Amino acid sequence: MRKFRKREHIENYLRSTYVGNPLFDDMFLYHNSLPEVDFSEINTSTVFLNKKVNFPLMINAMTGGSDFAEDINRQLAQVANEFNIPIAVGSQTIALEDPDTVESFSVVREIVEKGIVIGNLSARTSLEDAKKAIDIIRADSLQLHLNPAQELAMSEGEREFKNILKNIEELVNGLDVPIIVKEVGFGLSSDVVKRLYDIGVRNVDVSGFGGTNFFEIENLRTPDSDLSELYGWGIPTALAIIEAKSLGLDDLKIIGSGGIKNSEQLIKSIVAGADMTAISGEILSYLVHGGVEYTLKYLGNLIYKSKMIMLLLGAKDIKDLRNVKYKVKGELRDLLENFKL
Numbered sequence: 001m002r003k004f005r006k007r008e009h010i011e012n013y014l015r016s017t018y019v020g021n022p023l024f025d026d027m028f029l030y031h032n033s034l035p036e037v038d039f040s041e042i043n044t045s046t047v048f049l050n051k052k053v054n055f056p057l058m059i060n061a062m063t064g065g066s067d068f069a070e071d072i073n074r075q076l077a078q079v080a081n082e083f084n085i086p087i088a089v090g091s092q093t094i095a096l097e098d099p100d101t102v103e104s105f106s107v108v109r110e111i112v113e114k115g116i117v118i119g120n121l122s123a124r125t126s127l128e129d130a131k132k133a134i135d136i137i138r139a140d141s142l143q144l145h146l147n148p149a150q151e152l153a154m155s156e157g158e159r160e161f162k163n164i165l166k167n168i169e170e171l172v173n174g175l176d177v178p179i180i181v182k183e184v185g186f187g188l189s190s191d192v193v194k195r196l197y198d199i200g201v202r203n204v205d206v207s208g209f210g211g212t213n214f215f216e217i218e219n220l221r222t223p224d225s226d227l228s229e230l231y232g233w234g235i236p237t238a239l240a241i242i243e244a245k246s247l248g249l250d251d252l253k254i255i256g257s258g259g260i261k262n263s264e265q266l267i268k269s270i271v272a273g274a275d276m277t278a279i280s281g282e283i284l285s286y287l288v289h290g291g292v293e294y295t296l297k298y299l300g301n302l303i304y305k306s307k308m309i310m311l312l313l314g315a316k317d318i319k320d321l322r323n324v325k326y327k328v329k330g331e332l333r334d335l336l337e338n339f340k341l
């Protein structure tokens with residue numbers, strides 16, 4: 001059942017048509033005609049989870065658990081290796097239930113020997129299972145996903161949501177690797193981020209609205225229930241990043257994800273306050289439609305264009321990028337004004 005569902009997630013992502021807006025268009029960046037930096041000096045490297053990475057982008061959690069998923073994970077790992085960027089595997093619950101599927105996850109660590117590999121489980125997991133998931137891929141970190149909207153969209157999904165914060169606290173205290181708490185495309189509010197911070201979480205992935213839409217993906221699996229009126233639900237990614245950053249928590253690392261597809265959105269995520277960015281859906285599309293070469297080309301171009309934007313902002317490195325000033329307009333400004341009230 002779980003195996004089948006995983007494949008459907010990929011197929012339904014590729015079939016999905018709803019286009020959300022992560023609101024990056026409402027961020028305005030000033031062009032700098034006197035950047036005083038050479039293109040060859042632009043340095044996109046950064047430190048994430050205590051390792052150096054070449055570019056502030058990770059391949060976010062997607063799959064595992066079948067031969068089909070193993071192929072995808074193998075190819076994603078090759079891409080991550082090529083650019084020395086982090087990669088997260090999809091939910092490992094299936095590997096804890098069925099040992100035959102372990103290889104579909106561990107293949108990622110076999111390929112990415114030294115780089116950052118991140119595990120993934122539901123935030124309701126037990127400490128024992130979390131340790132097993134970490135061991136399977138010698139994970140540098142474990143992502144715990146919060147996905148109440150997705151669960152409600154599944155007829156077989158969870159309906160009990162109490163005591164999850166307490167469980168996360170136990171996992172934070174009981175594990176040797178850092179935890180990343182993430183959404184799956186509906187966005188973490190600043191209130192949720194603060195509650196996570198208060199129990200010791202130091203890495204959050206806002207995974208906001210505007211990209212992969214699990215109301216639609218799950219709805220395509222169950223055509224007899226119509227959830228289309230909920231397709232617009234969620235906190236747009238740009239808003240989620242700005243609000244998380246505005247908490248002013250210096251030791252909190254923010255990962256910006258949800259609807260990032262191009263260099264401008266990626267750069268704006270960092271300007272808005274993200275320390276790292278992540279993409280799932282768009283990378284999956286390139287991979288399924290054109291294989292590893294096509295995906296390498298997409299990411300190579302994305303990195304090159306990100307460097308162009310950095311130069312045009314006068315930002316020679318990621319630290320400079322975080323200090324770039326920006327203005328907000330339109331819907332994003334309206335939402336932020338209400339936020340301040």
Ligand code: FNR
Binds near residue numbers: 010090185
């Ligand atoms: C996902 N995502 C996801 N997240 C997670 O924590 N565990 C998982 O197993 C999965 N599985 C999964 C499958 C597929 C096919 C997609 C497209 C996505 C969610 C993902 O990590 C990310 O949070 C969202 O997709 C938002 O980012 P994008 O896709 O808009 O870049």
